[in-house]
Amino acid sequence: MYKWIYKQGVKRRNHLLPTAENFLQGTDKWSRAELEAYQLEKLKVLVSWAYKHSEHYRRKLDEANMHPTQLQTLADLQRIPPITKKTLIEENEAIHATANFKRLIYSETSGSTGSPLTFYRNLEWDARHRAAIHRGYSWYDIQPWDRNGYFWGYNLDVKKHWKLKIMDKLVNRFRIFSYEKKEILTFIKNLNRADYLEGYSSMIYYVARKIEQENIAINTNLKMIKGTSEKIFDAYQPTVKKVFGRKIISEYGAAETGIIAFECPEGNMHTTMENVIVEVIEGEIYVTNLFSHSFPIIRYALGDYVEIDTETKCACGREHTIVTSVMGRIGKEIIGHQETYPSLTFYYIFKNIVMDSGDAIRYQVLQHQKGHLEFRLEQHLSPSIRKQLEAEIVKYFAQDMKYDIREGVDFYRDGGKLKDFVSFVETV
Numbered sequence: 001m002y003k004w005i006y007k008q009g010v011k012r013r014n015h016l017l018p019t020a021e022n023f024l025q026g027t028d029k030w031s032r033a034e035l036e037a038y039q040l041e042k043l044k045v046l047v048s049w050a051y052k053h054s055e056h057y058r059r060k061l062d063e064a065n066m067h068p069t070q071l072q073t074l075a076d077l078q079r080i081p082p083i084t085k086k087t088l089i090e091e092n093e094a095i096h097a098t099a100n101f102k103r104l105i106y107s108e109t110s111g112s113t114g115s116p117l118t119f120y121r122n123l124e125w126d127a128r129h130r131a132a133i134h135r136g137y138s139w140y141d142i143q144p145w146d147r148n149g150y151f152w153g154y155n156l157d158v159k160k161h162w163k164l165k166i167m168d169k170l171v172n173r174f175r176i177f178s179y180e181k182k183e184i185l186t187f188i189k190n191l192n193r194a195d196y197l198e199g200y201s202s203m204i205y206y207v208a209r210k211i212e213q214e215n216i217a218i219n220t221n222l223k224m225i226k227g228t229s230e231k232i233f234d235a236y237q238p239t240v241k242k243v244f245g246r247k248i249i250s251e252y253g254a255a256e257t258g259i260i261a262f263e264c265p266e267g268n269m270h271t272t273m274e275n276v277i278v279e280v281i282e283g284e285i286y287v288t289n290l291f292s293h294s295f296p297i298i299r300y301a302l303g304d305y306v307e308i309d310t311e312t313k314c315a316c317g318r319e320h321t322i323v324t325s326v327m328g329r330i331g332k333e334i335i336g337h338q339e340t341y342p343s344l345t346f347y348y349i350f351k352n353i354v355m356d357s358g359d360a361i362r363y364q365v366l367q368h369q370k371g372h373l374e375f376r377l378e379q380h381l382s383p384s385i386r387k388q389l390e391a392e393i394v395k396y397f398a399q400d401m402k403y404d405i406r407e408g409v410d411f412y413r414d415g416g417k418l419k420d421f422v423s424f425v426e427t428v
């Protein structure tokens with residue numbers, strides 16, 4: 001029945017989805033050369049299209065003295081200047097293509113600076129995005145209509161519950177609305193028949209820990225647990241694996257870019273090379289969405305630090321580029337008394353501790369004032385690890401920063417989503 005409901009939904013929402021799914025199944029085992037040739041072909045189409053239909057890109061390409069016909073190799077893409085979220089918001093109308101589309105899908109994402117980014121996606125863009133997710137599911141033998149449990153943030157509006165419950169019912173999903181024991185017990189009962197779980201990894205971990213602490217028996221046979229939107233701390237994995245029987249795998253993407261990468265059963269995040277071109281310059285990711293014809297996304301600075309690997313051959317046989325690590329949001333800088341530091345510094349501090357001691361720490365750092373940091377840790381540290389943490393902090397900030405380390409405390413949450421660094425310091 002759920003399969004039927006699902007197929008009706010697809011017909012109504014986006015009839016291009018089945019074609020996109022078939023295509024991505026066919027290219028799953030393509031060679032690198034085949035993938036790159038395909039990327040170049042689609043890139044040429046996109047850039048010509050943008051030049052013809054988007055006022056913003058026409059101006060930009062003219063200024064860069066770059067006519068679409070000069071695009072002969074993938075490396076030529078670098079001749080087009082990158083674009084930022086700020087520009088997507090400010091030049092919104094000039095970026096949107098003026099062509100006639102039969103139907104477009106409205107999209108909105110929150111901007112970190114306040115004003116949201118809104119744009120319209122053409123149907124092929126949407127279909128490719130969703131097909132990329134579904135291909136990832138297929139690697140775990142999951143169908144989109146299979147039964148799943150959903151984890152979301154805390155701040156759900158109670159009045160919307162019944163609406164969500166009806167929606168969830170239709171897509172064979174159950175979700176957890178609060179993290180009280182009674183809710184968790186209901187959730188566990190639902191787990192018996194679930195095929196997969198998805199949502200904020202901090203929530204998945206939180207529930208796993210609750211189940212472990214309270215020694216609640218669970219019976220489940222999950223095929224996949226997928227973390228979205230948030231950093232998946234290594235420290236989550238042992239507990240989640242012990243309780244739910246699987247580690248959390250990651251899906252990486254954004255509304256503007258679509259799915260960028262999906263983790264395979266061998267533990268490598270493969271980029272969806274058929275949909276996106278990923279470049280990494282000085283640690284920062286730039287994404288070109290090959291099907292973004294209604295609102296061209298070309299060399300978009302997404303705002304994450306990542307590492308990629310184009311050499312390693314994954315045991316799963318896929319030749320798609322591997323994202324080895326999403327190190328964090330570029331976001332706000334850390335402000336010392338004298339200097340400023342990239343927020344990525346925390347990634348290195350805690351990575352060094354894991355490398356040396358094998359202890360993964362769940363952390364969050366808050367900055368309330370210039371020259372001071374509050375390190376929040378959920379667990380308690382052994383004296384030697386605490387000493388090492390202090391040494392690492394001094395190594396990176398020297399005398400420029402005062403700090404407090406608070407152990408055994410909860411994390412600060414902003415709208416449900418967990419961030420590893422939150423700054424309350426106003427910067428001008």
Ligand SMILES: [Zn+2]
Pocket residue numbers: 264265266267268270314315316317318
């Ligand atoms: Zn793989």
